[in-house]
Amino acid sequence: MxxxxxxxxxxxxxxxxxxxxxxxxxxxxxxxxxxxxxxxxxxxxxxxxxxxxxxxxxxxxxxxxxxxxxxxxxxxxxxxxxxxxxxxxxxxxxxxxxxxxxxxxxxxxxxxxxxxxxxxxxxxxxxxxxxxxxxxxxxxxxxxxxxxxLANLPKPKLNIDRQKQLSAFEKFSLHSKRPVIGLCPGAEFGPAKRWPAEHFANITQTLINNGYQIWLFGSAKDHEVTESIKESLPLELQNNCHNLAGETSLIEAIDLMAACNIVVSNDSGLMHIAAAVGCKVVALYGSTSPGYTPPLSDTVEILHTDIDCRPCFKRICPLEHLNCLKELTPDMVVNAINRLNQIKVIQC
The missing domain is CATH 3.40.50.2000 (Glycogen Phosphorylase B;)
Incomplete structure (x- = not known):
């Protein structure tokens, strides 16, 4: 057939x-x-x-x-x-x-x-x-x-090319001396899906101070935001934060994301890629709901606030306050990372 x-x-x-x-x-x-x-x-x-x-x-x-x-x-x-x-x-x-x-x-x-x-x-x-x-x-x-x-639905599972993964490590001067947490601050849908950049910056500094390195993923449209996250760090910490947004091809992003221990992501395409390459995922929901398109990972923490106006499924906050995302605090995300935290360092 x-x-x-x-x-x-x-x-x-x-x-x-x-x-x-x-x-x-x-x-x-x-x-x-x-x-x-x-x-x-x-x-x-x-x-x-x-x-x-x-x-x-x-x-x-x-x-x-x-x-x-x-x-x-x-x-x-x-x-x-x-x-x-x-x-x-x-x-x-x-x-x-x-x-x-x-x-x-x-x-x-x-x-x-x-x-x-x-x-x-x-x-x-x-x-x-x-x-x-x-x-x-x-x-x-x-x-x-x-x-x-329908029962026992299959989960997406993308193949990883180990040789291309190693080539991407070399191309972007990456290493595995510290365990890696990937952050995905973008979302094509619109700002009502994007956790505030200052919250991402907050957890970036916290995680680096606790022994991790951060890889920032996204498209060229996200590069300005991801660069602002990196630049918000003290200079002595910036070597442990790698801005890959707009630098990698999609295939490189797939292979590199598979090297992350945990990925923190807005409700986006990269969230689903992270789940499909076997990452532990912290999924952040603003205007949308995990009830329709949750990350299909075996190990996932789904975070959202329960304010009355969400989920509204709007691209832009109709009330102009974005409280569904602002009130999702950095501490809540760090606590979710801690719950998933059984680190296996990938050697390259």
């Missing part, structure tokens, strides 16, 4: 989608699974052993581009895909499998796409977790009645 997946556009969602690929391989061990995804997600797919091929999607998230999608679909005709799973909700995302003449096209009811999807699932809200919604598509709709029918 050849399977085509129309994958999600966000890094965290792509990591979580591995649950579906694991489940498909359980039921169809000899299946060949290809995933159509944006270029920035390809490094993640390369670390999923269930994936035969990552097909780069040349269009942006909001581009309709009907004729381009038709041409991509026609270019896939010779692949003879038997089944397609469309993990996104838009009508345009279902066009490529349609034009590729994939016989079985499975997806959730979303924008008007009757005919484009011929195995339409309509009870999405009966499943609480995003990974449940992914895994449910692997089975006949009559058996998938809600969260209660």
């Amino acid at each position: 050849k399977i085509l997946i129309v994958g999600p556009s966000w890094v965290g969602d792509m990591v979580m989608s591995q649950t579906l690929y694991i489940e498909l391989k359980k039921t169809h061990p000899n299946a060949s699974i290809d995933v159509l995804a944006p270029a920035w997600c390809k490094p993640i797919l390369e670390r999923m052993p269930q994936i035969a091929k990552a097909i780069e999607m040349p269009l942006g998230h909001g581009d309709f581009a009907f004729f381009t999608r038709r041409n991509i679909g026609k270019s896939l005709l010779l692949e003879n895909y038997e089944h397609a799973f469309i993990l996104t909700n838009s009508a345009k995302s279902a066009l490529i499998p349609f034009f590729a003449k994939v016989k079985h096209r499975t997806g959730w009811k979303g924008e008007f796409r009757y005919g484009l999807i011929n195995d339409m699932r309509t009870n999405r809200k009966s499943f609480d977790l995003m990974i449940e919604r992914y895994v449910a598509l692997a089975y006949p709709k009559e058996k998938m009645t809600g969260s209660g029918c």
Whole structure:
């Protein structure tokens, strides 16, 4: 069987989608699974052993581009895909499998796409977790009645390339003389997901004073914030804080994050990567909720405040106070780290 997946556009969602690929391989061990995804997600797919091929999607998230999608679909005709799973909700995302003449096209009811999807699932809200919604598509709709029918869901697990990890250590002049804690201060969603930079700076100094080194992860957009965290430290402590935001490729970030003992992260794509490479995770939630997309780690501390206005799921605090994040204190995070603190130093 050849399977085509129309994958999600966000890094965290792509990591979580591995649950579906694991489940498909359980039921169809000899299946060949290809995933159509944006270029920035390809490094993640390369670390999923269930994936035969990552097909780069040349269009942006909001581009309709009907004729381009038709041409991509026609270019896939010779692949003879038997089944397609469309993990996104838009009508345009279902066009490529349609034009590729994939016989079985499975997806959730979303924008008007009757005919484009011929195995339409309509009870999405009966499943609480995003990974449940992914895994449910692997089975006949009559058996998938809600969260209660799914048990022992697989967790994403990304492969680590040890040689590339060592090369990244050398490239960025890193070492393992001190145990490593990774910090991820960014979140693409918006400021209502971002724990204050001054709180990150506070725990950075505390952790370095207690014998750790800090690696700061993020995109180029996060570099200014991560640099401000490093520069807030006394000069004698800055050698133990490495600002990697915007410096690493995504594949380097994956391998380096696997070398961290613990990762402290906002609700972001990097949080899901940290969980998928086996890190212990302290997950910080502001405007969003862990009830839908929690970090899928075996060892995790999930922190949030319980003020009345959260979770609001807004990108920007509608009340302009961000108390859901400000009142999540550095002491609470350090205490969570202490609860997870069974350090194994990685030698390089």
